[in-house]
Amino acid sequence: MMQVMRFAVEEINNSTLLLPDVSLGYETYDYCSDTRNFPAVFDFFSSKGLIKVKRRFDDHQPKVISLTGPYGSTRTITIAPLFMLDLIPMVNYGSSSYDLSNKRQFPSFLRAVPSNKDLIQIIINIIQWFRWNWVAFIGSQDDYSQDGLNRFYSKIKETGICLAYQESLGKKSNYRETLNKIKMLNVNVIVIFAVTQYAEEFIKAAIQNNIRDKVWIAGETWSMNQQLPREPGIERIGTIIGITERLLTLPGFSDFIYKSRGEMTHLHSSAEACNQSCEKCSSLSPEDIISENPTFSFAIYSATYTMAHALHKVLQCDTHQCDKNKTVYPYMLLKVMKKSDFPLLDRHVRFDENGDPPVSYAIVLWLVDRNPPEFQMIGTYDTYPRMHFNINSSLVRWTKNGSAPFSNCSVECSEGFMRRQDGFHECCFQCQICPPNTSINSSLDPYTCTPCRKEEWSEEGSTSCKKRRMEYLHFTEPVSILLMFFAVLLIVVSVAISILFAYNYNTPVVRSAGGNMCFLMLAGLSVCSISVFFFFDQPTAARCVMRDLPFVFFYTVVISCMAVRSFQIVCIFKMAAKLPKAHSWWVKHNGQWLFVGLASLIQFIGCVVRFSVGSPKPYNDDTSFQDQIVQGCDLGATTTLVFVSCFTALLSALCFVFSYMGTDLPKNYNEAKSITFSLLLFSLSWLTYFTAYLMVHTKYIQVVNVIAQLASLYSILFSYFIPKSYIIMCQAEKNTQEYFQTTIQSYTQTISRM
Template sequence: MKHFLVSLHLLGSFLQIMSQCTVPRSEFHLEGDYLVGGLFDIHEVTESISFTRVCCLFSAHSQPFVSSSHRRFQLMRFSVEEINNSTDLLPDVSLGYEIFDYCTDVQNFPSIFKLISVNGLIQAQNEPHNNLSKVVAVVGLYTSTETRTAAPFFMKNLIPMVSYGASSSIFSRKQIFPSFLRTARPNKDIMQVIVNIVLHFKWQWVAFLTSDNDYGNDGLDLFTKMIRKTDICLAYTNSLNHHTDYTQIFKRINAQNISIIIVFALERTAEVLIESAIQLNVTNKVWIAGDAWSLNKKLPKVIGIKSIGTVLGVCEVAMAIPGFSDFIHRSKSHARCESDGQQKFCNQVCNCSSLSPEEIFAADPSFSFSVYSAVYAIAHALHKVLQCGAGRCNRNVTVLPRMVLAELKKSNFTLLNETIHFDENGDPMFGSYSIIYWNDNGDAEVVGISTFQPSFHLLINNSKIQWYSNEDVPTSKCSQECKAGHVKYQGGIHKCCFTCEICPRDTYVNTTEDPYKCNVCKKTEWSAEGSTSCNLRVVEYMPFTSPIAILIMIGAVALEILTLAISVLFSINYNTPIVRSAGGPMCFLILGCLSLSSLSVFFFFGKPTPPFCILRLLPFILFYTVCVACFVVRSFQIVCIFKMAAKFPNLYSWWTKYHGQWLVITGAFVMQAVLLLIGYSQETPKPYDETLWSPDKIILTCDTNLKGTAGSVILLSSLCCLCFIFSYMGKDLPKNYNEAKAITFCLLLLIVTWMVFATAYILYHDMFIQILNSLAVLFSLYYFLMWYFLPKCYIIIFQPQKNTPQYFQGLIQNYTKTISQ
């Protein structure tokens, strides 16, 4: 800090030497009770200037003239004059100004020292303020780079600096720039408008060109952050300076097929860019201009400007300032060129007296209201500090810059129907932006507006814009949008560049939430391939009230009645040869197991529950095993009596002595019960929602327990095979004893039935597979009932002559004679 203060003292000591450059009286100075400093870049230095050159050797007025800045300079002069003529604002206090042409950072430090010095000396920060400068605040600067250089000198003593154009975000940081305020909206607001313009027209693939300075770099940084959660992709970016190769820039832009170019650059930089685009024959582009050059008066008149495409832009809403026109005409008619003996800096000379009022009015009017409101904000703050009221002010108040700063921060007044006030960062909470379009007449036509208070809102009248294609809004995309039901697959760094992949069945894509993901439908929903939403599945199961279910259950009840009737008939005729040859007491066991097996049929209907799923096959498998086991031993006994008794007398003796048939039946029953118990304990059948075979339906069924029933099915199948072998061996026995043929036929029907069911189950998994399963169970029961028992019932009832011992003995004797022959 000590080195900094010493430097300030040394530089300030040169002010006496530098002030010896005598020039004619100019419009840059006005005496007053209090002075407002002004810094305007009326001329622009386009080449590097040596640090060693002093002010008078480098004349600002010899550099290129900036008409828009000169207009703003005149507007400050007018604002001060208007305030001095007012009886309400600073009524008995005159306001003066000290304005400098800030054309370059290098050569304008003397101007800054002049504003913060007293009698050529700069007071140290901690010394008492014995001699105070009349400068209570400064209006300026225009660009962010210039402001960043000059602002620290004013921050030291908290001299208010109200900028009318510096929009970089860094100036909102009060710990670095405590006495800085601005009447131009910051870059974040401008960039919000530009981003929303791009979103409004659904552009995605854009280029962003900036000035190679604080203004451009800050704009690019803000733009990059704002588009992160949007569909906008920054395809190309570059910073523009004196060494830029515009040919390469446009080659890159064309190579990437970019149609939208955002140019966030200073006015002079933008002019060079657009002129280069015309010379390089760049066509069919949409240019979006920042507020620094959108109202440029030169470019819309350049030959060939229409060929580059359509130019849109953002600018502060144009506001007519009453009295400014009269002031310019009056000033030009009373131009003061004579010398009054005063000594002025050389960068307080304009040499622009030859400008006509029309030329001033024709200049770019951007930031006019920003200058006007900046001067008025300072005046209102000074008005509060001086306790002005009732036509007079308190001149006994010692005005310090920090006092003006405190009142500036609390500003709240109306100017041209606009309420002027600042937020805690010194940024304006007023103003709006116009969306303009360069029409065929070379004018900036307003086609929309963007407001920030109370919330952001953008409105654009598309019908006013004539696009370069004379058709609809141009498109700018890296990849064409995917068809409905397709997701985007991003292969590179840009989310706008992608390939499209169709979403598979039972998934969908919601493009508003995440266009890069196929979402899985809920279990209760389904979707076809390439869907954007899911549909509810139709829940289906076979209810008890279904006609086909009722018919099957009637068949099961009929089987129960038949088994009961046959049991009664066999009980009455228990001692007859037919009943004894059919198995005697074993017949009642078979009929009882057939009746119990039919219970499974009833559990195939209704909404599946865990008990229903268990009882669907458990009774059938368990009791049907007993039935088959009975037929196994019955077939074995018939063959044994007629064919094996004589050959294997010991085996036959053991079989009859120990009741071998009942041992086999009991063993089969116990073994099947154990297998079912083990299998169901490992994996119990449970309800299952079948969605694979019918994508638009949920079939309520039971999960097939293959592991749990494998052992039981193998046992039952083995018994069927044994039964078939024994019954086939007895096919040539006496007719009334020839039950083997009936058993063989039943087994063949049984095999065919379950093969048909297995084939249907593999190929078809709809709700009606449960119908087929119940029918297979029911038919398996009816086969034995119809082909084994009913023929015997027929003989008992309708052919009693065949149900006698004599008839059976005759059949046996005939069979014996046949064998002996």
């Protein structure tokens, strides 16, 4: 590391563009321990050998105006506060703890290496790239590892990655026990975020304990380690993926080392640094220095150039000279350093508001089966000028079966299954199929089967809800056309019979059928059939009312006419002689019309109450079928429905009773069979409808309703009016006064003989 710094200083001093007539000097100290290095630290920020408490920064000039180092987060955090007091810029090359990005605590701290925040992010990206979620995190007992663990743990909370196991290695750690726990938990991906010493020992322990076919993700401290790839048996432990800064070759560095190595041989073997002997310093060959771990080479190089560029601006240098008379204070350099922005060896040196540089990481694969071992770049991660992450998966050589090992707590659920967490970790789960009418979007929430909306449906195990079909009777359906045809036919037949009866109004058949009342009945039948047309197309409030109102009211009118007609015939033949006054009053005051009017009024009031208080309304049946919503009309208020239905049933019963009282009347006046048939068909059709209404929930229940209405109307038309029309058209001999007189005389003679 020191040789890279020396090389950069020499290069700057020989430059004619940077600090043209100024030479940089430096002092180097070996950071021996957290306590024994303080004399060197005090010497750095002393002024003329004295350390004073200062109130102002613009009149204090310490021994050094900037420094780089030390290597390691714990070492930096230990001494950095002392330099912060004087705002002496620290441009660090090997401390990545994110705590150092806190500008309130470390206002004059800058670094040429990315922080743990970015390093942890790329580790998480690698884990997500290969779709792992069950990992172990191995660190060491220092600020670097502890900060990395904290960052890792906080960042994986929203990623679906679970920390299966974590351990901080120390001098007394039992590596075998740690490895056995990892093996027991079936963890196949291990992140080693520790300082070099413990990372090396842990990998060697994995080799000794015959750990096989794992994935080892190396932090930047040991990702380019030159000795471990040569360790016997390392090829058996699995695939090692390292993260390092994008490596750059420093032009002229090798020549500098070979040239300056001669000077190093003159160092005395007993030279001391930090009160320690450096017996091996002179024994290092140029090849040993050049082949050292190059991870931090560019960081040291750029840190040195950052200080030089800042000094160049503070001294207001041009291409020939600098203002040497200007006094340079540390805070001046700091201000300029924060705004650094210059190219260096195809890189761009600059700092963000936290004093951190742009990220330019390389993802390397250890090729330990080659001689010598190699580091192959398989991916990159950059933040400048834009965020970019990529891995060429085809370059990765997996040690087991040629495919990425499985490192997940649970096998991923199939489509349509939700996760049910099993234990503490959210990655550990059981799969449960989503029930019908729910769906699951695993990318948004894999733990919840979301209910479909009312207008949607789904089958069991669905990933999306489908739109439910809106079902109702359309005008264009064949069954709808057929029913409307019968409704129109009924109107046409009713009109035709009305014309026929009007033309033969004074004949005995028409008079005995009711005379004027026949036209009211036929008109009522025609109006009732209008209700049929409102059963088709999408239900609305008006359509629901019109389905029932015309039929209920005018059918009551028709039934009341039939009932009063049956009563009149019975009165004429059986009760007129017994109750002459009552019969006289009935005839005088047109009792039949009073009865029809009263019955119609009662039903009209019932209909007004029914359709104003609790009228039938459109409703959507979304429970009977999964894939469709059946649109129809409800029955409205139960109380009013029962009232109008019971009143219609009462009139039908009266009609039936009066018709049977006249079973022994002359054949021309006996309506018992026709009325019984019509009422029986009426009862059966509506009983069938209400039974089907309770059992069947398709749109075709409306067809049953229409059929019930048409059957009620056609039963009256065919049992009451068609026979009489047949006599008028085909049996004219029975439509004479003489024929009717003959039947009456025959009935009288029969009665008198009894």
